[in-house]
Amino acid sequence: MTERLDGPQAAGGGESAAGASSGPSEPPADPSSDSPQPGAPLSGSDTPAASDTPAASDSLTASEESPAGPAAAGYATAAPPGAVATAGAAQAPARLGPSPRLAVTFLLPAVLLLVAWMIYPVVYSIWRSLFDATGDRFVGLGNYVSIFTDSSTLTTIRNNVIWVVVAPIVVTALGLVFAVLTERIRWSTAFKLVLFMPMAVSLLAAGVIFRLVYEQDPDKGVANAIITTVHDAFSSSAGYPGARPRENDQAPAVVQGGAVVTRQQAQAGTPVLIPLVGLTQDAVKDAAPAKAAPGGDGLSGTVWLDVVRGGGGTLNQIDPQEKGLAGVTVEAVSGGAVKATTETAADGTFRFSGLPAGSYVVRLPQSNFTAPFNGLTWLGPSLITPAIIGAYIWVWAGFAMVLIAAGLSAIPRDALEAARIDGATEWQVFRRITVPLLSPVLLVVFVTMIINVLKVFDLVFIIAPGSVQPQANVVALEMWRVSFGGGGNQGLGSALSIFLLVLVVPFMIFNIRRFRRDEG
């Protein structure tokens, strides 16, 4: 959120600041103050969002400091008389800086921009969040109550928690691993370049790419193509997936627990007919025509595809155009136990030889019909959030790596060398020397990622299909959807944005403090 607002804002801010500063600076008519325009480039040139905020806050602290002289003087008047002399002494050096009026003149553009772009929107959002969808009726905290009672917004909060817990840790850890590993190799720049490359792609494009990666069909989706290839290397599916008996009362066989079972007890001497449907003609175009099993002793029968191209044919009877199903496992079951097993021949016929007389149920076990393994349903309701987090990691791990690598090159080599000379293993060096020395950088990356993750929007919007959007939803996306994307309830949308702000602010403050401590 901040990044989007900051981009155009910084550029526009630079221009209007330049325009505005020349206006109010006329009354003082000070030639020395007219020529430099430091105010404009100051706010305009800082492009990255993270560093922009500290810069703005710095200018604020500067404004607090510059009137410190007069403020101290005012304070001094209330103080005991003995302190006046020191206050006067403190006031003298303050005169070295610009006059308060001049300082205010220079600060004015930045303050105006800050008010227009940051403070007014925040205050107005808070105000708006207290009203209903039309903006006419005051609802107090009603919108905030509905955030925490509505099941769909609760899902978004749950998802945001998952995101915040998983994504920053994984991104930072992967970045650290990449940084440490690439430091040692010859072509490290090339590796870093490749890993950093996803940053050059917009998040929207990354989303489109991963939408394809996660396609269910292994012919399209890379993720499932890999999984099915690995899976099929260990177990292959054979037989006739999709084949099943007709669903009506006349069908001689029915499905029971995945297996196809004859409805009647079969007797030796009477051939069993097991007609199946649900296969395309193309799937059996090389098969031999089905034949009726000859009678005689023993239990026999035919398994065939009881479908004629173009319709017609006699149901449950073997027609000349119909094809036999070869290689189907057939079991003869009696009293719940399998008594014999055989396989169908090319024309679909089977015969149990050496079976004791009696009546049996003929069963085609489920193994004949298992569908080929089709990979995981990445874009289904259960895996969608992990899948999107995967895409997020792909985009940001390179960024984390570059930051951490920069920190890595700055840590003192002698500490590492000393540890190695003392006999530490590489793991110990990494664990006890490198990571502790890097911890400030790691923390900055981690916190930046948390802020970044809280406002995640594009990837969820693009990757999740419409039907699983409710399951993949996050607060930032819900905010947009509720207020602009069809929901038409800007009261609730404002409440969500304030909620998001409250979540982000602690991390912002933490980061700003760190920056300031580093500078001090």
Next chain:
Amino acid sequence: MRKLPPIMVACLALAAAAACGSDTGGQPAASGSAPAAGGGAAKPLEGMKVEVAAKWTGDEQANFEKVLKAFEEKTGAKVTYASTGEDTGAYLGPRIQGGNPPDVAILPQPGLVQQYADENALKPLSAEVQAQIDQNYTPYWKELGSAKGQVYGVLVKAAHKSLVWYRQSAYDDAGAQPASSWDDLIKNAQTLSDSGVSPFALCAASGWTLTDLFENVYLSTAGPENYDKLSKHEIPWTDASVKTALEKLAQVFGKKEFMLGGSSGALQTDFPTCVTQVYAQKKAAMVIEADFVAASLGQSGAKVGEEAKIMPFPKAGDTAPVILGGDVAVVMKDNKGAQALVEYLASKEGGEVWAKQPGYLSPNRNVSPDNYPDDLTKQLAQTIISAGESVRYDMSDLAPSAFGGTDGKGEWKDLQDFLRNPSDVKGAQEKLEADAAKAFKK
């Protein structure tokens, strides 16, 4: 023609004069009806300038400009076209606020008519235009373009949403015939499934395709009166008529072999992909969507009328459903030119000029199907005419967008959840009712 109410017959008799119906104005045939009378040497609007804004670009724009040209030739007015881009509201909003709207705007949704009427941005249609509406449209459409008791808009271009597209070769392989009733359709689905092809490719990731499907079944089983009531939320979604329609849908949703990829596959498939699955990948036999499927056939090589055929959405009850989407023309600046242009667009004459262009379907029942350049559109136009009084507008487009038009919310989400769990009709109804109540309350 037989079915026209008597007043319509009277209108037709007086067609040229355009002086009948609800036209209560004092001077019917005298002044304003001159443009409708047409012909003649006099060009009543010579030198007048009219600006019309619509979302069309490319071919659609070129076709529309041909209609505008015919209007210019007839009246002498000069018409300029402005394209609003996809988001018509975003284009018109600032122009309305700035006090400089186009003379005529063509809105993609009737909902916008209400909205702009509330903002007092629309001008009521003149008596002459209303006469054309009475003559060429059923009262339903007049009401649809009305707000606060005034008539503001008229539907000028339609999208036909009551179709089932099927793949001829799949039907041939299975030996199935196009269905004329819902039960036949289910029987066909079984036959197709037995022959080894998935009967339906549902595009359930795009929630609006499910609302279209539901609306067709509902209009058919519950009839137009209930349809209107449900559109306005005058009857709750827990009504028995909704239950009947959902149970019909469950006949499809409940069998995983009826949908390509089962319900999980269907829920991951978005709109044009399901068309590809039927016609390019040949994995399924039917896709239930509107006439604009033809535009997505592109690379599949299937030709409309040969491999890609349509059947009217089969009757699931007493009514043969015909549901239209489409664009509504409104007048934003009250001048003679603007009124005359809308009158022309609503007239038989203007509609027939437009109908000769490809990709256009007229909701005007007096535009003869013979005008259309291809058989498919002729067939569609025929269904509109024969459905007469029971043609309806897309229900989800009439609902507040929080209910009928938002991804992952309201009706879209509830029907997707129903597809995931089709045995729970009652639960689906309760969720639909809860969401509808929330959205309509505002």
